[in-house]
Amino acid sequence: MEPVLSNPQSERVKKVRALHRRSSRLRAGLFLAEGPQAVRELLCFRPETAQAVYVLDGASGAVLTELCELARDRAVPLFAVTEQVMAAMCDAQHPQGIAGVARPVDVLLHDALDGEGFVVVLTNVRDPGNAGTVLRGADAAGARCVLVSDSSVDLYNPKVVRSTVGSLWHLPVSIGRTIPEIFEACRSAGLTLLAADGVGNTLLPDTELSQPHAWVFGNEAWGLEPEVRDACDEVVRVPIYGHAESLNLAMAATVCMYASAAAAHPKLG
Amino acid sequence: MEPVLSNPQSERVKKVRALHRRSSRLRAGLFLAEGPQAVRELLCFRPETAQAVYVLDGASGAVLTELCELARDRAVPLFAVTEQVMAAMCDAQHPQGIAGVARPVDVLLHDALDGEGFVVVLTNVRDPGNAGTVLRGADAAGARCVLVSDSSVDLYNPKVVRSTVGSLWHLPVSIGRTIPEIFEACRSAGLTLLAADGVGNTLLPDTELSQPHAWVFGNEAWGLEPEVRDACDEVVRVPIYGHAESLNLAMAATVCMYASAAAAHPKLG
Numbered sequence: 001m002e003p004v005l006s007n008p009q010s011e012r013v014k015k016v017r018a019l020h021r022r023s024s025r026l027r028a029g030l031f032l033a034e035g036p037q038a039v040r041e042l043l044c045f046r047p048e049t050a051q052a053v054y055v056l057d058g059a060s061g062a063v064l065t066e067l068c069e070l071a072r073d074r075a076v077p078l079f080a081v082t083e084q085v086m087a088a089m090c091d092a093q094h095p096q097g098i099a100g101v102a103r104p105v106d107v108l109l110h111d112a113l114d115g116e117g118f119v120v121v122l123t124n125v126r127d128p129g130n131a132g133t134v135l136r137g138a139d140a141a142g143a144r145c146v147l148v149s150d151s152s153v154d155l156y157n158p159k160v161v162r163s164t165v166g167s168l169w170h171l172p173v174s175i176g177r178t179i180p181e182i183f184e185a186c187r188s189a190g191l192t193l194l195a196a197d198g199v200g201n202t203l204l205p206d207t208e209l210s211q212p213h214a215w216v217f218g219n220e221a222w223g224l225e226p227e228v229r230d231a232c233d234e235v236v237r238v239p240i241y242g243h244a245e246s247l248n249l250a251m252a253a254t255v256c257m258y259a260s261a262a263a264a265h266p267k268l269g
Numbered sequence: 270m271e272p273v274l275s276n277p278q279s280e281r282v283k284k285v286r287a288l289h290r291r292s293s294r295l296r297a298g299l300f301l302a303e304g305p306q307a308v309r310e311l312l313c314f315r316p317e318t319a320q321a322v323y324v325l326d327g328a329s330g331a332v333l334t335e336l337c338e339l340a341r342d343r344a345v346p347l348f349a350v351t352e353q354v355m356a357a358m359c360d361a362q363h364p365q366g367i368a369g370v371a372r373p374v375d376v377l378l379h380d381a382l383d384g385e386g387f388v389v390v391l392t393n394v395r396d397p398g399n400a401g402t403v404l405r406g407a408d409a410a411g412a413r414c415v416l417v418s419d420s421s422v423d424l425y426n427p428k429v430v431r432s433t434v435g436s437l438w439h440l441p442v443s444i445g446r447t448i449p450e451i452f453e454a455c456r457s458a459g460l461t462l463l464a465a466d467g468v469g470n471t472l473l474p475d476t477e478l479s480q481p482h483a484w485v486f487g488n489e490a491w492g493l494e495p496e497v498r499d500a501c502d503e504v505v506r507v508p509i510y511g512h513a514e515s516l517n518l519a520m521a522a523t524v525c526m527y528a529s530a531a532a533a534h535p536k537l538g
Contacts, residue, residue, distance in 0.1 A: 037514070045512070137520055142510025170512035205536050241411025241530050243314070243439035245306070251406055251523045254516070258524045261510050267474050 004057045005081040008088035016054070016089040016101060022154050031156035033100040033168075034092045036063050041166025042100050043067065047074035049103040054081045054089060056097040064097050076100075091158035104156060105169060109182065112145035112174040113189045118260040119144050119214035121186070121193075123179050123228055125152045125249070127220050132163025133250040134217060139167035141257035142264065147182050147214075148175045183231055186214045193232040196256050197224045198246050200237035204256060207236050209263035217253050273326045274350045277357035285323070285358040285370060291423050300425035302369040302437075303361045305332050310435025311369050312336065316343035318372040323350045323358060325366040333366050345369075360427035373425060374438060378451065381414035381443040382458045387529040388413050388483035390455070390462075392448050392497055394421045394518070396489050401432025402519040403486060408436035410526035411533065416451050416483075417444045452500055455483045462501040465525050466493045467515050469506035473525060476505050478532035486522050 005012065018024035019032040030051055033042050042050050053071040055064055057080040071078045086095055113119065120138040125131045131153050138146050148155055155161075155175050161168060177185075186193060192213040216232055218224035229235050238247055238255050247255070274281065287293035288301040299320060302311050311319050322340040324333055326349040340347045355364055382388065389407040394400045400422050407415050417424055424430075424444050430437060446454075455462060461482040485501055487493035498504050507516055507524050516524070 041512075133517065133520070136513055137516065139511040140507075140509050140513035140516050140520075165514070167511075167513050205531060205534070238409075238527070239530070239534070240409050241534065242408040242436075243310075244405055244409040244436050245434070247406065247409050247523070248402065251402070251409075251519060254520045254523050255527045258507070258527075261508070262474060265474070265508070265510065 005054070005079055005085050008084045013085055013088050019101065020091050020158055022157070025154070025156050030101050030103060031161065032089070032091065032158050033102055033161050034090050034158060035096045035162060036067060036098055037165045038161060039067055039098050039100045040070070041169045042102055043070045043074055043076065045169040046102070046105055047076060049105055050074065050076040051101045051103060052077045052079060053098065053100045054079050054086065056080070056086055057082055059097045061097075067098055092162060106155065106173050106175045109147065109174045109177055109185045112147060112172040113185060115144040115172070117142055117144040117264060118209075118212070118257070119186060119191055120146045120257065121149070121182055121214050121216045122146065122152050123149045123216060123224065124219045125217065128153050128157050128159035129163045130220055130249050131155070132160045132165075134253045135164045135173070136167040137250065137254045137257055139170045141254075141261040143171060143257065145172040145174065147177070148173065149179050149182060150176050151179070179228060180231075192234070195224050195229045195232035195235045196238070196252060197229055197235050198237055199223075200235035202234050202236045204236055204238050204259055207234065207259070209260050213260070215253070215256050215260070217249060220249055274323070274348055274354050277353045282354055282357050288370065289360050289427055291426070294423070294425050298372060299370050300373065300430065301358070301360065301427050302371055302430050303359050303427060304365045304431060305336060305367050306434045307430060307437075308336055308367050308369045309339070310438045311371055312339045312343055312345065314438040315371070315374055316345060318374055319343070319345040320370045320372065321346045321348060322367065322369045323348050323355065325349070325355055326351055328366045330366075336367055361431060375424065375442050375444045378416065378443045378446055378454045381416060381441040382454060384413040384441070386411055386413040386533060387478075387481070387526070388455060388460055389415045389526065390418070390451055390483050390485045391415065391421050392418045392485060392493065393488045394486065397422050397426050397428035398432045399489055399518050400424070401429045401434075403522045404433045404442070405436040406519065406523045406526055408439045410523075410530040412440060412526065414441040414443065416446070417442065418448050418451060419445050420448070448497060448500075461503070464493050464498045464501035464504045465507070465521055466498055466504050467506055469504035471503050471505045473505055473507050473528055476503065476528070478529050482529070484522070484525050484529070486518060489518055
């Protein structure tokens with residue numbers, strides 16, 4: 001390992017910290033992955049995209065030790081840093097002792113769509129935590145890919161990366177295309193477009209999910225712009241059985257995605 | 270309406286602010302409900318428990334105007350306050366112009382259990398946002414009641430109240446009892462205890478949900494203490510179809526609760 005990095009004002013630290021800003025990420029072609037879970041999934045699933053790993057000097061826990069071994073094993077440059085340097089690099093208040101810098105993993109729209117299973121489209125999702133949580137849910141429910149519209153939060157925002165808890169490296173993602181481009185690509189791939197929205201006419205349990213389909217999710221208030229809704233084949237709502245006015249985006253999306261998973265994995269017997 | 274309250278240092282404002290602390294809530298027998306959605310549901314569902322409503326002086330939006338009319342109509346004391354007073358009273362960074370003070374609505378364990386539908390038990394849930402989100406999901410999915418163990422976050426914490434978005438007033442809740450007391454009451458009510466945990470042996474799609482049951486949810490990492498798991502009849506896990514290690518508590522709970530809702534509302538035809 002290199003000497004311990006101890007100067008929070010050094011060029012290297014400033015360059016890592018700059019990755020909190022979208023413009024710097026675009027210029028550098030890099031982004032920041034904070035915390036053990038993100039670093040592990042980066043090193044396990046896409047080590048060739050890892051540029052460096054920074055670990056707290058003297059950290060002795062089993063998790064960090066394992067991750068350092070993993071980085072060495074994958075030939076990823078590993079640097080020990082002081083607490084001050086870690087704090088200066090990271091966006092998280094408690095960076096949990098490890099962070100990685102990596103190259104983007106997004107793929108072309110058509111490459112993302114090449115595969116099996118339901119597709120997830122995020123349109124105008126602005127809250128980083130919500131975007132990351134839906135990506136994590138898409139991964140858990142076995143989605144083919146996640147397509148993030150250009151009007152949504154940047155997928156490489158440190159808060160989004162953190163809240164995906166590693167799922168960013170688990171399934172194909174595509175970013176930066178307009179909603180019409182995404183919809184056209186989905187239709188060319190033979191997908192039915194299902195808008196998820198609290199005003200939908202079709203109830204989720206009555207929705208045909210055995211055919212190839214894409215879920216289209218909107219912004220935080222779990223609402224889609226009328227023109228986006230109108231461009232979809234069906235507008236589906238999760239039934240509300242009690243007095244709640246709605247579910248939040250992440251919960252509604254999770255229920256929809258697990259309904260697709262259930263249709264794709266029918267019970268035996 | 271009374272004269273505008275303009276002194277952030279007044280006794281009244283201090284008493285409201287004190288409700289951010291659990292000890293003060295217990296002493297006063299009151300809690301704080303911030304934001305239009307919470308105040309609306311308080312006034313619509315349990316106006317007799319509302320002690321006062323505070324609204325930003327000069328606020329003219331349709332939502333706040335409607336809520337002021339609602340408060341007058343329900344004979345709930347209504348006070349106009351300055352921005353400084355509102356900020357001093359509230360826990361939220363952006364209190365959205367309205368807040369209410371109300372008496373607790375929790376009921377006895379056995380009264381909460383008197384009804385139909387699945388039951389939700391929260392054990393050792395510490396994060397306010399998670400507790401509130403699960404309560405909101407329980408409401409949406411049509412749960413009979415929510416039973417919160419004494420080892421969980423205080424339900425009347427302003428952050429919990431906010432994140433329930435009004436569901437706190439929609440279904441019976443019981444608080445402050447130990448996990449063994451809650452489990453015994455559930456068994457006496459004829460409920461099967463289903464622990465939701467990533468280590469479960471039974472997959473959610475294979476779980477019998479047509480019989481009366483209670484979901485037992487654990488803390489943030491979506492894990493239950495072994496002794497809590499062992500005290501349940503089955504340990505159920507939400508299947509993970511992709512590479513995600515887990516779902517977060519709110520997402521896993523939502524999938525479980527909507528599976529119960531689907532069993533309770535079978536598709537026609």
